[in-house]
Amino acid sequence: MTKKKGRYSRELKRERKRCREEGNGATLEVEPHHDYDTKNPKKQRRKKLSIFERLVKCFDDSKHTGSVQIDDQFVAGDHNPVASVRIITGCDWKESKHSFPPETTGDTLTLRVQPLLILDMNGILCHRSRHTKEPVGVQLRPSIGMTAQTSIIPRTELEEILRYLDRHFCLAIWTSAKRRTANRLLKMLLPLEIRQRLLFVWGQNYCQAENVSPISTENSVESEKEKLEESESDDDDEDNHDTVYEKRLDKVWKAFPLWSADNTLLMDDSPQKCTSSTSNAIHPPAIHGRTKDSIDATENPYILLSDEENERLQLEFFEKLTTFWTQQPHLRSLAKVHKTKHQSQEMMSYSNLIDFLESNARRHFGWRSDNGI
Numbered sequence: 001m002t003k004k005k006g007r008y009s010r011e012l013k014r015e016r017k018r019c020r021e022e023g024n025g026a027t028l029e030v031e032p033h034h035d036y037d038t039k040n041p042k043k044q045r046r047k048k049l050s051i052f053e054r055l056v057k058c059f060d061d062s063k064h065t066g067s068v069q070i071d072d073q074f075v076a077g078d079h080n081p082v083a084s085v086r087i088i089t090g091c092d093w094k095e096s097k098h099s100f101p102p103e104t105t106g107d108t109l110t111l112r113v114q115p116l117l118i119l120d121m122n123g124i125l126c127h128r129s130r131h132t133k134e135p136v137g138v139q140l141r142p143s144i145g146m147t148a149q150t151s152i153i154p155r156t157e158l159e160e161i162l163r164y165l166d167r168h169f170c171l172a173i174w175t176s177a178k179r180r181t182a183n184r185l186l187k188m189l190l191p192l193e194i195r196q197r198l199l200f201v202w203g204q205n206y207c208q209a210e211n212v213s214p215i216s217t218e219n220s221v222e223s224e225k226e227k228l229e230e231s232e233s234d235d236d237d238e239d240n241h242d243t244v245y246e247k248r249l250d251k252v253w254k255a256f257p258l259w260s261a262d263n264t265l266l267m268d269d270s271p272q273k274c275t276s277s278t279s280n281a282i283h284p285p286a287i288h289g290r291t292k293d294s295i296d297a298t299e300n301p302y303i304l305l306s307d308e309e310n311e312r313l314q315l316e317f318f319e320k321l322t323t324f325w326t327q328q329p330h331l332r333s334l335a336k337v338h339k340t341k342h343q344s345q346e347m348m349s350y351s352n353l354i355d356f357l358e359s360n361a362r363r364h365f366g367w368r369s370d371n372g373i
Contacts, residue, residue, distance in 0.1 A: 051257065051334065052082045052109070058258045059111055065197045067114040067170035068258065069093060071102040083107035083336055089115055089263035090329030091168040091322045099329050115325050116199065116259040117169040118252065121177065123269035125162075125189050127153045127289030127307075139294040141307075147184040148177075153289035154189055157311055162194055164315070168322045170259075172199040172252075174266070176245040176273065179203045199256065207245035207273070249277040262330055262353060265321075271366060279354055282317075283366035285310055313364050324356050 049057065062068045086108060090096035096112055103110055122128045128150040129140055143151035155161065165171055171194070175182050182203040186195060247268065253260050266281040268274055274281035285305065292306045305313075330353070354369070361367035 052085055052336065054257050055085055055087070055111065056109075058256050062113075062170070062199060062256070062258065065170050065199050067197075067199070069112040071110040071112070081107065082109050084109070085334045086110045087258060087332040087334075088112045088329055089325065089332070091115065091325040095326050096329045100331055111258060113258050113263065114168065114170045115321075116172060116252075116256070116264045117165060118172045118174050118247075118249075118264070118266045119165075120266075120268040120270075121173065121175040121182070121185050121189070123286035124267055124284075125155060125158060125287075126185070127287045129153060129289055137294075139291045140289045141291055145188050147188070148181045152185065152188055153287075155287055155311055156308055157315075158189065159191065161311070161315060161318075162190065165318060166194050166197065168318075168325075170199050171197065173201045174206065174247050174252075174268075175202070176204050176207055176247075179205065200252075204245055206247075206251065208248050210244045210246050211242060244272050246275060247273050249274075249280055260332065262332060265353075271368075277370070278368045279357070279370045281367075282357070282361050284314055284364060287311075317360060317365065320360055321356070324352075328352055 059068050059070065084107065086100070086103065088096050088100045088110065090099070090112070091114060093112060100110075119125060127140075128148075129143065129152075130150055140151075141153050141156070143153050145152050162171075173182075173186065175185070177185065182201065186201060190198075247266065249261070249264060249266060252264065261277065261280055264280050266274055266277070267284070268281060269283055269286040271278075271281070271283045274283070287307050287310065289307065292308065357367050358369070
């Protein structure tokens with residue numbers, strides 16, 4: 001008797017097929033489904049990589065972003081084992097090498113990376129308008145299309161800011177939208193060459209669902225067909241006040257160990273989605289899609305600025321951040337512990353990022369330290 005494949009496997013195959021049919025460009029990372037063979041124990045266990053091996057693998061997997069470099073002086077081999085690793089973060093390679101020249105010792109591996117900037121979509125790159133919820137008389141800018149029953153209104157200077165950030169940062173996308181909606185938004189908003197350089201694109205399946213209403217677990221039995229169908233209108237948590245899809249940065253740092261709390265920034269207009277690593281998140285006012293003539297400060301105290309003014313303040317912030325990471329590249333150094341080949345010790349890791357955010361990201365960007373102050 002053959003074993004039936006699970007519903008998850010069928011859905012995963014359909015999702016991968018759909019991604020292939022939609023063409024080139026970055027697509028959402030899909031976690032693999034492991035169906036281990038109990039008769040073959042070797043397939044059940046993967047080789048445990050040392051931190052150095054994980055860093056090198058992350059470097060190889062990140063080359064497509066154009067945001068990583070390796071110093072030419074180091075040549076790995078059996079007779080030249082890695083004793084220590086330096087991870088140097090900066091927006092400018094030339095300035096980075098001036099501050100931290102290449103090592104002359106043959107056992108030190110130096111990896112140079114650009115800071116990781118993770119962007120939300122709705123509220124940061126665009127405004128998704130559900131027209132039934134827009135106040136009467138409000139004038140919106142023209143949309144560029146529809147997805148999941150919402151009109152998509154991009155930032156007024158979307159391509160300009162994306163190209164600026166792409167030059168100075170390693171970019172990634174993390175949205176609470178479902179995979180299908182996220183991929184459509186990706187193609188509508190980002191040029192192909194930038195999509196291809198994204199470190200990752202994560203959707204709702206990579207978020208941590210919090211505050212789930214107990215009522216939602218007591219629904220009546222649905223047909224198998226209804227379970228397999230994805231609702232286009234309920235694609236994220238905007239209409240679901242019982243659930244918050246939290247973005248936990250420790251997942252990012254585990255998957256991409258070249259980046260850490262020292263060189264990562266998450267930009268999301270919803271603070272409730274970023275409670276686990278508040279010091280590494282900024283929360284500017286959401287892009288609302290209105291024309292300048294439709295701004296009424298008395299209607300909603302949160303909408304005090306036009307999108308143009310909001311975007312100008314954001315660009316000024318990123319120009320300062322680029323200057324900061326150019327003039328003060330960050331060094332993180334790890335050395336091997338000789339007890340086992342899988343252990344390492346962080347010898348040096350100090351970043352002035354928190355000091356910079358303390359001075360530049362409190363008001364308009366809603367920054368808070370991890371202790372909530």
